[in-house]
Amino acid sequence: MKIIASYNIKGGVGKTSTAVNLAFLAASHQHNTLVWDLDPQGASSYYFRVKPKVKGGGKKLISGRRELDGVIKATDFEYLDLLPADFSFRNLDLALDANKKPTQRLKRLLKPLADEYDYVFLDCPPNISLLSEAVFEASEVLLSPIIPTTLSLRTLEQLKKYIKDKQLSHLQLMPFFSMVDNRKKMHKEMMQTVVEKHPEILAASIPYASDIEKMGLERMPLGAFMQKGRSLLAYQSLWTELMEKME
Amino acid sequence: MTEPPLYFELPGSLKGKKFFSKIEKKLLLQITGQHYAIKTFYDTFDWRLYRAGVVAEHIHSKDVSQFNLINRKTGRLLASDSLETAPNFAQQFSSQALKSILLPIMEMRALLQVSHLPLEIYRANILNKDEKTVLRLQLDDYESLSGRIHLLPLRGYGKSLNKVAAVLQSDLSVKPASCSVLPEALQLQGREVKDYSSKFSLKLKPDMRADQAAKLIFKTLLADIKLNEANTITDVDTEFLHDFRVAVRRTRSGLNQIRGALPETAVKKYSEFFAWLGQITSLTRDLDVYLLSYQDYRGVLPIAMQDDLEPLYAFLKEKQIKAQKNLAERLVSAKYQKGLIEWEEFLNKQVSKKAKANQGNLSIKALADQRIWKVYCKLMSEGGVIDDQSPPESLHDLRKTCKKLRYLLEFFQSLYDETEMKTLIKALKGLQTVLGDFQDYEVQENNIKTFSQEMMENHVGGNAILAMGVLIQHLDAKKRDAREHFSDQFAGFANQDIKRIFEKLFFRKKV
Incomplete structure (x- = not known):
């Protein structure tokens, strides 16, 4: 079971869309896949039309009094399940803190699912917090969408420093450009500069496109309502590159 | 919930x-x-x-x-x-x-x-x-x-x-x-699941007249012969012939064991017919068995020698194809068809008010008691005198007696207590296995020797003959193993508990 976190310190950069679309692609290759919607806003849950509600809330889940297995919901797509969000997830930091070794908690909770799933995508809320630390401990890959702006570049540097300081050597950071607007000169220039400085940035990038926004109307991953398109191709390239890097 | x-x-x-x-x-x-x-x-x-x-x-x-x-x-x-x-x-x-x-x-x-x-x-x-x-x-x-x-x-x-x-x-x-x-x-289609089993199953009434019951037994066996006939001819798999032969053997044994219930002329005529059927089917079955055992034969050889055995497979397969062709021709021959039709007509003919044969008027239960007790006593006396020095023939004779008893127990199972009959059949099965193994290993050993001579005459390479030599040694060791287990198995069958059940169920004092 490979655990992949979709994370950025900043919000609104395409984390949920990344988790949802890559998970859909994994499942369409017949890999048993789970998305855990850790964001109390419940955007992933919304895209899969699953109520953002977990019986007993985040506290019971994190303490282990309710097993993950019991709250997982099938999505409309074969091989793809969802662990929905809950409004109480806004207090996951507190729930984690109430346990011993809080940063190891998510890893322990996910362990029993190892035989069942090939891929787990963690859709994370923004900010660096106890929860994100626990996510970093649990994950093998940290997929981080970055909008090609100066501010995003700063957050990437912050994230790299954080990983280095915390000595998270098991964690493979894979940043990639997201919401790229090819008409903007600034985006193009930024991308060139940033790649020179951060060669670990993936070659695949996700465009800023209306069909990604359409996911909110359709309430399903891109691949479920369109056969082809720029955005879909972009996620397919991202999936292929992710697979290659993980090997 | x-x-x-x-x-x-x-x-x-x-x-x-x-x-x-x-x-x-x-x-x-x-x-x-x-x-x-x-x-x-x-x-x-x-x-x-x-x-x-x-x-x-x-x-x-x-x-x-x-x-x-x-x-x-x-x-x-x-x-x-x-x-x-x-x-x-x-x-x-x-x-x-x-x-x-x-x-x-x-x-x-x-x-x-x-x-x-x-x-x-x-x-x-x-x-x-x-x-x-x-x-x-x-x-x-x-x-x-x-x-x-x-x-x-x-x-x-x-x-x-x-x-x-x-x-x-x-x-x-x-x-x-x-x-x-x-x-x-x-x-x-007018069918139901599990509408075929190679196990013999027939419900008889104890007071049924022996000649009538005998015909019912033979009709059941005839149905099995007919069910397996077409796929035996086309060789769909080896077990059609196997089940065909079992039904033939059971019929032969029945004709011999309950002969007193049917007219002597009929018994003589059909015994000959079924003996012929047993004989024309035996070569193909033997070759089927060798081919089915081929992977096991390979397995007993050292890995380096296993491929050397391939010519034996080709040899057996060629023989099997020929034998199967002959068999298929015989099973569509006039002799076969006439024999089987006459047998069926004989079985379908209403029994006369008074049976023509000596024991035909007995109740089937009385005849079953007599026959089973007699064969059981024969088995005990034959088995009781076998020791380590006894010739192989004595074990072969005992194997045949066991088979006769087994068929009788199966034919008449429904006339007696089910649990007790199962206990007896299980005990007998153990003894039959060891005697069957002894016989099979001996026959296989001898036949593989014959095959190797034939293959040598056909200039098959030395490695194959060498591998067959190792196989013969292995079969000989297995035969000796079976021989050693005989006394334990016989003791298991001859014990007092089994004897008591035989006495209780079948022994009747002569009045």
């Missing part, structure tokens, strides 16, 4: 479209697919898959051709593969998942089509108010049977399953059903 049913049967009048128009009034539903298909059920002739709780079905449509193995009780899919046609034997499946389930169950038996059903398959999703799928549904709308619904629950949506199961039962009068329509499909 009890789990709701997942399979339902539609009332006969409720066909596909009508069902959906009715259910749409109660539930939010989206039909996701509809296609015409042919469902073909498979099993071995003796229903090995069904007996092991497995249903094999092949679904063939314009776009899909799928072979599925399904748990008969739960409906769970055990293994599946896309296959245009199903192969004949388990080892011919390319899917490892299918092979690993099928091989231990089917062994050497062929997979046969048992029923075809044309149907329309509908797939639908049951949605909640967010238009999220909460349950999947499949309707198999058969042309010649009432439709079947299969609910496919989705993780985390147990409540929806309960709700839909309740709606189906209360609002649409749909009844829970078993997960496979195989029994109903067979009914359409």
Whole structure:
């Protein structure tokens, strides 16, 4: 079971869309896949039309009094399940803190699912917090969408420093450009500069496109309502590159 | 809480479209697919898959051709593969998942089509108010049977399953059903599952006249001969001939053992006919056995020598093809057909008011008591004098006596207490196994020696002869092993508990 976190310190950069679309692609290759919607806003849950509600809330889940297995919901797509969000997830930091070794908690909770799933995508809320630390401990890959702006570049540097300081050597950071607007000169220039400085940035990038926004109307991953398109191709390239890097 | 049913049967009048128009009034539903298909059920002739709780079905449509193995009780899919046609034997499946389930169950038996059903398959999703799928549904709308619904629950949506199961039962009068329509499909052909078994099974009444009961026994055996005849001729698998021969052997033994119940002339005539049938079928069966044992033969050789045995396989196969051809010709010959028809006519002829044979007027129970007790005593006296120095012939004779007793116990099983009869048959089986092994190893050892001489004359390479030499040594060691186990097995059979049951059931003081 490979655990992949979709994370950025900043919000609104395409984390949920990344988790949802890559998970859909994994499942369409017949890999048993789970998305855990850790964001109390419940955007992933919304895209899969699953109520953002977990019986007993985040506290019971994190303490282990309710097993993950019991709250997982099938999505409309074969091989793809969802662990929905809950409004109480806004207090996951507190729930984690109430346990011993809080940063190891998510890893322990996910362990029993190892035989069942090939891929787990963690859709994370923004900010660096106890929860994100626990996510970093649990994950093998940290997929981080970055909008090609100066501010995003700063957050990437912050994230790299954080990983280095915390000595998270098991964690493979894979940043990639997201919401790229090819008409903007600034985006193009930024991308060139940033790649020179951060060669670990993936070659695949996700465009800023209306069909990604359409996911909110359709309430399903891109691949479920369109056969082809720029955005879909972009996620397919991202999936292929992710697979290659993980090997 | 009890789990709701997942399979339902539609009332006969409720066909596909009508069902959906009715259910749409109660539930939010989206039909996701509809296609015409042919469902073909498979099993071995003796229903090995069904007996092991497995249903094999092949679904063939314009776009899909799928072979599925399904748990008969739960409906769970055990293994599946896309296959245009199903192969004949388990080892011919390319899917490892299918092979690993099928091989231990089917062994050497062929997979046969048992029923075809044309149907329309509908797939639908049951949605909640967010238009999220909460349950999947499949309707198999058969042309010649009432439709079947299969609910496919989705993780985390147990409540929806309960709700839909309740709606189906209360609002649409749909009844829970078993997960496979195989029994109903067979009914359409006037058949039923497990309608063949190589085990002898016949219910006799104790006071039935012996000649009448004897004819019933032989009719049952004749039915087995006829059932296996066609596929023996076409050599579908080795076990048709095996079962054919068992029925012939049982008939011969019966003619000999209960001869007093039937007219002497008839016994003489048909004993000769069945002896001939036994003789013309024996070579093919022997060669079948060698070919079936071939992998075991390879296995006893050192790895480096295993491939050296290949010429033996080719030699045996060539012989088997010839023998099978001869056998097939004999089984369509006038002699065979005339013999079998006359036998059937003889069996169908009403018995006269007073039996013509000496023991024909006895009750079958009285005759069974006499015969079983007599053969049991013979077995005990023959076995009791065998020691380590006794010649192999004495063990072979004892094996034959055991077989006679075994057939008698099986013929007359229904006349006695079931548990006690099972105890006796089980005890006898142990003894028969060791005697059978002794005989088989000896025959195989001798025959492989003969084959090696024949092969040498045909200038087959020295390595093959060398490998056969190692095999002969192994068979000889196994034969000696069996010989050593004899006294323990015989002691097990000759014990007081078994003796008491024999006495209780069959010994009658002469008045």
